[in-house]
Amino acid sequence: MNDKHIELSENEEQILQTMWREDRPLTRSEIINLTENKTWKESSIHILLNQLLDKKAIYANEIVKTGKGFGRTYLPLIKKDDYDFNKLKNEATALNPSDSSIKKFLSFLVKTDKITSEEIDDLEDLLK
Incomplete structure (x- = not known):
């Protein structure tokens, strides 16, 4: 699991x-069409994808034929479980910055x- 949390904007996270x-x-184009409740333009998605590339959250996979032209495809470099865990861990750490251990983190969740x-x-099954 990757312990590094990447800060993402709401739009980046939706992508x-x-x-x-x-x-x-x-x-x-597929990202624009498949992302719910968004009406991004090509220029907006271009900027967001470049930001995600710079943050090493995604990578450009391959070039494919799209309509009359060609376009890149993108895939995430971050696993959803890792992102969710690190986001939650950062939120818990923000509430108690003096201790970010897993034990304290789980204790926070339970309490x-x-x-x-x-x-x-x-979780108990996972630990067995």
């Missing part, structure tokens, strides 16, 4: 959510009712 959900290489008993059972 990654679309990529994780689709689980295949996507072109800019603040941020985790269900079913999730606790799943």
